Amino acid sequence: MTDDERFEQFLREGAADYEAPRGDVPREEMWNAICAQRIAPATSPVLARTTMRRWTWIGMAATLLLGVGIGRYVYRSQPTPAPAVIAATLSPTSPSDNPPATPLDAPKPVVPESPSAPVSTTPSSTNGAYAVASARHLQAVQVLLTSYSTETVDTHSDSLVAAWARGLLTNTRLLLDSPAARDPQRARLLQDLEVILVQLVQRSPGALAADRSDVERTMEKTQIIPRLRSALPTGLPSGTD
Amino acid sequence: MTDTDLIAGLRNGDPRAERLLYDRHVDRVYRLAHRMTGDETLARDFTQDTFVRAFSRIVDFRGDAALATWLQAIAVNVILNGLRKVRRIHSREVGVDELPDTPVTRREAEPDLKHRLRAAIAALPDGYRMVFVMHDVEGFTHEEIAASLGIQPGTSKAQLSRARGKLREALSDFAGEWAS
Numbered sequence: 249m250t251d252d253e254r255f256e257q258f259l260r261e262g263a264a265d266y267e268a269p270r271g272d273v274p275r276e277e278m279w280n281a282i283c284a285q286r287i288a289p290a291t292s293p294v295l296a297r298t299t300m301r302r303w304t305w306i307g308m309a310a311t312l313l314l315g316v317g318i319g320r321y322v323y324r325s326q327p328t329p330a331p332a333v334i335a336a337t338l339s340p341t342s343p344s345d346n347p348p349a350t351p352l353d354a355p356k357p358v359v360p361e362s363p364s365a366p367v368s369t370t371p372s373s374t375n376g377a378y379a380v381a382s383a384r385h386l387q388a389v390q391v392l393l394t395s396y397s398t399e400t401v402d403t404h405s406d407s408l409v410a411a412w413a414r415g416l417l418t419n420t421r422l423l424l425d426s427p428a429a430r431d432p433q434r435a436r437l438l439q440d441l442e443v444i445l446v447q448l449v450q451r452s453p454g455a456l457a458a459d460r461s462d463v464e465r466t467m468e469k470t471q472i473i474p475r476l477r478s479a480l481p482t483g484l485p486s487g488t489d
Numbered sequence: 490m491t492d493t494d495l496i497a498g499l500r501n502g503d504p505r506a507e508r509l510l511y512d513r514h515v516d517r518v519y520r521l522a523h524r525m526t527g528d529e530t531l532a533r534d535f536t537q538d539t540f541v542r543a544f545s546r547i548v549d550f551r552g553d554a555a556l557a558t559w560l561q562a563i564a565v566n567v568i569l570n571g572l573r574k575v576r577r578i579h580s581r582e583v584g585v586d587e588l589p590d591t592p593v594t595r596r597e598a599e600p601d602l603k604h605r606l607r608a609a610i611a612a613l614p615d616g617y618r619m620v621f622v623m624h625d626v627e628g629f630t631h632e633e634i635a636a637s638l639g640i641q642p643g644t645s646k647a648q649l650s651r652a653r654g655k656l657r658e659a660l661s662d663f664a665g666e667w668a669s
Binding site: 255256259260262263264266267268269270273274275277278279281282285286414417418421422425439442443446449450 | 508511512515516519520523524525526527529530532533534536537538540541542544545570571574577578602603606607610621622625626653656657
């Protein structure tokens with residue numbers, strides 16, 4: 249046996265247990281998570297739980313609002329019959345009269361009352377389908393983050409938040425790998441969302457106040473909630489009332 | 490169920506076909522993810538992501554490779570992209586100067602050869618480490634590795650050779666010990 253062959257044998261034997269998983273593969277848990285992600289990607293997996301808690305109702309309400317909002321958005325986006333009708337019904341505060349849209353990468357501390365230009369969400373665009381999917385996803389993330397910021401925290405809600413965030417994190421990553429991320433502003437928003445969702449997922453139940461403040465610090469630093477509001481198309485309910 | 494029947498079932502969204510695909514391949518996907526990340530949570534995430542993507546992309550499967558190879562290519566892509574994103578996230582939180590190059594591993598000198606080997610593997614660049622883990626640890630052939638990574642089998646062999654060379658260099662202090 250040559251020296252190289254002995255070294256290769258040493259590598260195979262020495263590395264046989266390199267980062268090997270301990271115990272059995274968690275097949276059923278992963279399968280359940282896969283099913284949950286595919287069936288209800290924008291809602292908390294706690295829908296499968298028998299105990300209905302506050303976060304579950306928030307998730308269900310968010311889903312209902314999303315369905316209504318998307319329906320209204322699609323309806324409003326249908327082509328209108330005649331330009332004359334449009335001109336006759338234009339609001340005095342048409343977009344051309346409003347201040348320039350706030351760019352997503354330079355959010356102001358105070359969210360302007362006039363709606364900001366949405367990020368590439370015209371249904372007539374070739375990315376219309378991805379735009380709608382993005383809007384739906386951003387809406388769900390906004391509900392999670394706004395609820396996280398305002399709700400009382402306990403160990404159980406921490407677990408639910410982590411589970412909810414995990415599903416949203418998967419979709420965020422899928423959108424980052426999709427044509428939805430071709431828009432630079434949307435891509436930056438999704439990247440910042442990914443950071444925050446990872447922080448939420450990695451927080452253990454009953455996390456220390458320091459851990460919670462880390463998430464809040466990141467949310468504040470990235471101005472994520474105002475940016476989410478700006479990124480959502482006009483016509484969608486805020487979902488935070 | 491043959492691969493042909495399985496593919497037909499998957500395209501029809503047959504839950505039994507999806508579960509069968511999962512049961513046939515989850516162990517291997519999970520083991521690879523765990524070996525590459527060293528983290529159970531990440532391994533689960535990447536495994537789940539792999540199958541979610543596979544089920545959604547089965548309509549794009551052209552059948553020019555074995556179903557297992559196609560699935561493995563998705564897994565490798567998910568793992569490598571996931572590792573890059575994890576490092577990017579860590580770099581924002583920790584600061585670039587403090588960013589470790591690899592999954593957490595002890596970098597100080599270890600008298601034990603096996604510990605040094607472990608650290609040396611962890612220190613390999615992701616691409617080399619993937620080829621090394623797939624071939625020398627998990628037993629994939631160069632043809633399977635090449636199909637997963639979108640490279641030629643010859644390139645897989647070359648990368649494995651370079652990976653082994655880097656490991657040998659890292660363990661040069663122990664030259665000859667593996668001969669005993």
